[in-house]
Amino acid sequence: MTTMTEASVREFRMPDVGEGLTEAEILKWYVQPGDTVTDGQVVCEVETAKAAVELPIPYDGVVRELRFPEGTTVDVGTAIIAVDVAGGAAAEAPAEQPAAAAPEAEEPKPEGRQPVLVGYGVATSSTKRRPRKGAEAAAPAAGQAAQAELNGHTAPAAVPAQSRPLAKPPVRKLAKDLGVDLAAITPSGPDGVITREDVHAAAAPQAPAASPAVAEAPASVPAAAAPAVTYDGARETRVPVKGVRKATAAAMVGSAFSAPHVTEFVTVDVTRTMKLVEELKQDKEFQGLRVNPLLLIAKALLVAVKRNPDVNASWDEANQEIVLKHYVNLGIAAATPRGLIVPNIKDAHAKTLPQLAEALGELVATAREGRTSPAAMQGGTVTITNVGVFGVDTGTPILNSGESAILAVGAIRLQPWVHKGKVKPRQVTTLALSFDHRLVDGELGSKVLADVAAILEHPKRLITWS
Numbered sequence: 258m259t260t261m262t263e264a265s266v267r268e269f270r271m272p273d274v275g276e277g278l279t280e281a282e283i284l285k286w287y288v289q290p291g292d293t294v295t296d297g298q299v300v301c302e303v304e305t306a307k308a309a310v311e312l313p314i315p316y317d318g319v320v321r322e323l324r325f326p327e328g329t330t331v332d333v334g335t336a337i338i339a340v341d342v343a344g345g346a347a348a349e350a351p352a353e354q355p356a357a358a359a360p361e362a363e364e365p366k367p368e369g370r371q372p373v374l375v376g377y378g379v380a381t382s383s384t385k386r387r388p389r390k391g392a393e394a395a396a397p398a399a400g401q402a403a404q405a406e407l408n409g410h411t412a413p414a415a416v417p418a419q420s421r422p423l424a425k426p427p428v429r430k431l432a433k434d435l436g437v438d439l440a441a442i443t444p445s446g447p448d449g450v451i452t453r454e455d456v457h458a459a460a461a462p463q464a465p466a467a468s469p470a471v472a473e474a475p476a477s478v479p480a481a482a483a484p485a486v487t488y489d490g491a492r493e494t495r496v497p498v499k500g501v502r503k504a505t506a507a508a509m510v511g512s513a514f515s516a517p518h519v520t521e522f523v524t525v526d527v528t529r530t531m532k533l534v535e536e537l538k539q540d541k542e543f544q545g546l547r548v549n550p551l552l553l554i555a556k557a558l559l560v561a562v563k564r565n566p567d568v569n570a571s572w573d574e575a576n577q578e579i580v581l582k583h584y585v586n587l588g589i590a591a592a593t594p595r596g597l598i599v600p601n602i603k604d605a606h607a608k609t610l611p612q613l614a615e616a617l618g619e620l621v622a623t624a625r626e627g628r629t630s631p632a633a634m635q636g637g638t639v640t641i642t643n644v645g646v647f648g649v650d651t652g653t654p655i656l657n658s659g660e661s662a663i664l665a666v667g668a669i670r671l672q673p674w675v676h677k678g679k680v681k682p683r684q685v686t687t688l689a690l691s692f693d694h695r696l697v698d699g700e701l702g703s704k705v706l707a708d709v710a711a712i713l714e715h716p717k718r719l720i721t722w723s
Contacts, residue, residue, distance in 0.1 A: 265343030266321060268336035269314055271303070281305045282330045282499060283337065292320045300338060303331075304499075309595065309627055318342035330499065424451040425627050431594045435460040453594075453625075516572070517694040520653040521702055525710040526674055528684040533716045537610075546614040547621075551589075551643055553716060554666055554709070556613060558641060559585055559606055560723045561708035568705050569638050570661050570696050579696060588640030588657060589617065591624040599657055600629045601637040610719075645669060651687040661696045664709065665689040686713075 271281055281303040288300045299311040300320075318340035325331055422439040424432070428451055432439050437459045444451040530553050537548045562569050562585055569582045587605035591598055600623070602608070602616045623629050640663040644652050651667035667687040674683035690706040697705075712718045 265341050267316055267318065267340050267342050269300075269312075269338045269340065270336050271331045271333050272312070273333045280330050280332050283325055283327050284309065285327055286323055288320050288323075288338075290320050290322060294318060294320060294340060304595070305631065310631075314338070314340065316340065316342050422451055423449050428453055428456060428594075428627075432456045432459075516656055518653075518656065518691050519694045519697075519699070519702065520689055520691040521699075521706050522651060522687060522689050523706050523710045524685060524687045525714050526676065526683045527669060527686050527713045528676075530713045530716045531669070531684045542611050543614060546611060547618045548614055550669060551641070551666070552610070552614050552617055553719070554643075554664075554713065555587060555589075555605070555617065555641060556610055556719055556723070557709045557712035557716075558639065558664055559587065559613075560712060560719060561705045562639060563606065564708055564722060565701060565705050568662055568692070568697055568701055571638075571659050572661075572693060572695050582638045584638070586636050586638045588637035588660070588663075589620055590640060590642035591621065591629075593624055593627060593629075595627065598624060598629055598634060599637060599640055600624060600633040601640075603636070639663065641666065645686065651689045653689060654691050656691060656693060660693075662690060662692040662702070662705065664706075665691070688713075 282305075284302045284304050286301045288294055288298075294300060294314050295317050296315060297313045300314045302309060302311050304310075320338065321341050322339040324335075324337050324339065331337055422442065423444065423446075424439055429439065431437075431453060432442075432451075435456060437456050439451055439456075442451050442455050442459050445455050446452045527550070530550060534548055534550055534553060537543050537552075566583075567581065569585060571580045571582070573580050584604055585606035586601040586603050588599045588601040591600065600620050602613070602620060605613060605616070608616060620629075620633075623633070637657055637660055639660055640654075640657050642652075642654050642663060643666045644654075645666050645668035648668055652665050654663045654665045656663050665688065667689070669684050669686045671682050672685040673680050674685055675681075676683055688706060688710060690702060690709075692702045692705075708722075712722065
């Protein structure tokens with residue numbers, strides 16, 4: 258490894274990409290030594306314990322050295338790339354990219370531009386799709402960059418052979434897990450982006466009709482992982498514990514052994530709630546919004562917290578204090594290709610039902626696309642985990658660190674139920690509320706769970722109690 262001592266060489270260090278994280282894994286380099294880079298250009302993608310994010314370089318120059326290979330976990334503050342900033346871009350760009358000079362002249366960079374913290378975007382003048390080696394010659398204008406990349410898949414002569422298929426990080430990981438070559442897939446997403454459905458279709462071409470069910474039925478997740486288990490003679494497979502899974506494991510162990518957990522259960526008739534869901538789907542106020550049982554369950558929990566505010570608290574061990582929260586950041590557990598994450602809806606207590614539906618839809622869509630930011634997973638106060646989508650009745654969820662309660666929602670099933678003195682088929686589910694017994698005693702926990710159940714059984718109480 259060559260040590261850079263020249264005054265013109267700048268070292269770009271691994272930033273803290275998410276509120277106190279200490280390390281990140283380099284997933285992919287988008288540049289190589291000798292490449293010219295510009296201020297704001299994405300040079301690599303890294304995975305932290307919270308999210309996969311792209312790192313933009315904060316200056317112009319020529320790449321001299323990549324300090325670590327892909328797959329390496331690097332501590333925050335460690336130099337990961339060396340760039341020669343002494344006129345490197347100016348000296349090489351005219352010779353290699355004469356056509357690019359005019360567009361650059363039309364888009365001057367603002368003076369005094371500061372390096373942008375990863376995960377929060379870059380300035381408007383540099384928010385192009387992630388740059389790739391040789392891509393500048395194929396994209397003479399920013400407005401045509403996406404189309405040029407798309408054309409590159411059908412006109413190899415216009416784009417260098419090393420151009421990568423367009424796909425988000427979770428989709429790339431899924432393809433790797435399933436042994437699918439992204440270059441062999443015909444993309445169906447906007448601007449030629451390969452989707453999860455494209456990968457699943459390529460992994461199982463004999464059953465293309467099953468693709469639409471993947472997005473709607475999370476229970477299909479175990480099936481997606483099945484091809485990795487081949488039993489081809491190997492007795493064991495060892496998978497490194499890192500990224501989201503490592504962080505989740507540490508958080509769950511810390512929570513389980515620091516907070517005394519108690520879980521209570523209630524089985525409730527949600528027939529009226531299911532009817533209300535269907536009515537709201539036809540309501541003009543909810544047009545374009547996704548309305549499902551989880552929306553009303555979330556609203557029911559928010560109402561229950563409002564009626565029992567002491568449940569919305571955290572335990573400060575250092576100061577031996579109970580911190581009562583006067584706001585609710587509602588966490589929603591989401592299973593993603595990178596593992597379980599829990600983004601939260603900020604100030605969910607202040608949202609109307611349509612606003613809550615919009616926020617919930619955005620949260621789920623962002624999580625599925627792997628775009629959840631570290632900030633979106635910070636500061637949660639109470640959480641909902643919907644295990645019912647996997648076909649199970651309920652569970653005993655473990656609290657997120659720093660929270661006092663988590664509600665598990667089981668599968669909603671048609672069951673025989675005594676209704677108005679007669680046994681009738683009704684829509685029934687089981688709820689489980691886990692809480693920190695240092696903060697929440699049995700009475701308070703029972704009241705919260707009973708309130709949620711009462712609202713779901715008679716959803717008109719959303720109006721009278723909220």
